[in-house]
Amino acid sequence: MAGVPSLVDLCQSAIADELLEGDDNNDILSVIYELPSELFDSLVPRLPPLALQRLQENLPFNFRDNFDRANDYNTDCRKRRRCGSLDAAWRALYRFRWPGFGRQKQAVTWLDKDVEAKCDSVDDWQQIYWETHLQDCVDAVAETALLPSYDGAIGEIQIPDDILEHIGCKRHLIKLTCNYLKFSYHCQQFGVYARQLRLQNALYVAETCDLLQSSKLATLELQWIKSNEHVEGLCKLLNQNSETLKSVDFIHCKLSPTFINALCNSLHMKGLQAHTVEHFSIKRSSFLQTDSSPVPVGLTSFLTSGRSLHSLTLCDDQLGRNFGRAIFNTLLDASASISMLDLSENDISGFLSQFRWRSSSCSHGIGKSLQSLRVLNLR
Structure with a gap:
């Protein structure tokens, strides 16, 4: 039948x-x-x-008789x-839940070919599944945390039923313990799989650092930084992951020199005036300073102390000619090998024609950081 x-x-x-x-x-x-x-x-x-x-x-x-050792996803290896x-x-579950999402093997323009080849060879669908699940949880929790009426702990926020149903709880919601329903449970269980996350300012608190303690984040997209409280909480998270972070993106932020100094300094590895960031980006944001003001010392230190930095994007940030000229001067002294520099959608038109190369930078009059430049976007 x-x-x-x-x-x-x-x-x-x-x-x-x-x-x-x-x-x-x-x-x-x-x-x-x-x-x-x-x-x-x-x-x-x-x-x-x-x-x-x-x-x-x-x-x-x-x-x-078939097992392998994957990358260490937590401290006890x-x-x-x-x-x-x-x-x-895991691959089928991922594609069923996020059809056409295309997240797992996106080409990253700022990676060199060797690194990109390594990324293409990684195929851990279990890690990808739980990382994307945790991102869904983070987005849902941020919506609740942003409500003016909510003043509780981040970890106590309950995960929506539709997300719980996706992981197999549809017929078991009544029987589940309250731990399954809380954001803290999902961080504790699946934070170990998170390599990249997108966060909003409601989560820039010390509690988030504790919830994501098992994560070894390589990529962070950080949105809507507007206050000193946001910066203080976020700096703790950046410092906690300073040895693993490769890509940091700030979007829709209002950044004073004090904020920029604190954020950049928190990216330095503990005890060292150096960092491992390869891609650094500030987009669709505003620098709360005049064009005649110097580049924040924290940003200058960040650009000159990172040997791994390959890509720098300061796009649509309302920057003026003086700032653009100062960034070029800073990169002349940088030890990194920048391959992509994007200063587009700023008010810097014509500044490069007035730029004067400083012969003291190196024997050829141009710094190592700009010698390696392959992509330059100023429009």
């Missing part, structure tokens, strides 16, 4: 329910791992994300076991 589930289908559904609702008893897991390969491989695609996560977290090291059917399942 069409539409009637088979006995195998019913058993697989029961196993999925047990993995979602079960306690810490691993009896069911040991039984699953002993299943014949054809039954195991047919079960895996039927599991919702939370159930698949529990299955993979407890996978024996000798499972099918635990091994994360993977096999082909699990990777395929």
Whole structure:
């Protein structure tokens, strides 16, 4: 009879329910791992994300004599076991939840070819899935935290039902403990997978640093910095990830020299006047200073102390000619090898024609940072 589930289908559904609702008893897991390969491989695609996560977290090291050590996702360097059917399942779950999202292998213009090749070779769908899930949680929590009526802790904010349903809680919302519903739970469980996040100013508080303590962030997009309170909370997060951050983007911000100094200084690695940032961007923002004012000392120090800096974007920031000229002077003394410089959509037209190269910068009259320049956008 069409539409009637088979006995195998019913058993697989029961196993999925047990993995979602079960306690810490691993009896069911040991039984699953002993299943014949054809039954195991047919079960895996039927599991919702939370159930698949529990299955993979407890996978024996000798499972099918096939495991590998992935990048360290937390401080205790635990091994994360993977096999082909699990990777395929995570890939299917990702594409089902975010069809056409195209997030996993986007080309990044500021990366050199060697780094880009490494990125293309990475194919950890479990990491990508939970990272994107955490971003959805962050966006939802920010909406609540921005409400004037909300004055509670960030971690106590409940995740919307539609997000919980995506990870397999649709038929289990009533039975779930309150921990599953809180943002803090999702940070604790899945923050370890986060490599890049987009944050709004409601989350620029010390509590966010604690919630994302297990994350090793490489990319941050930071929006709507407007106050000293925002800067203080954000500086702690930047400093916490100063050894892993490769890309930092500020968007829709109002930045005073004091703010810029604090933010740039927090990117320096602990105990060193150096940083590992490769891409630095400030877009659609405003610098709260006159064009005749000097470039903030923190930004100058940041540009001259980062040997890894490849890309600098100061786009649509209401900058004037003097600021643009000062940035060029700073880059002449920089130790980095800038390959892309974008100063577009600012009021700097004609400044380059009046620029005077300083012969003291190097024997050829041009700094190392500008010798490597491949892309220059001033329009």
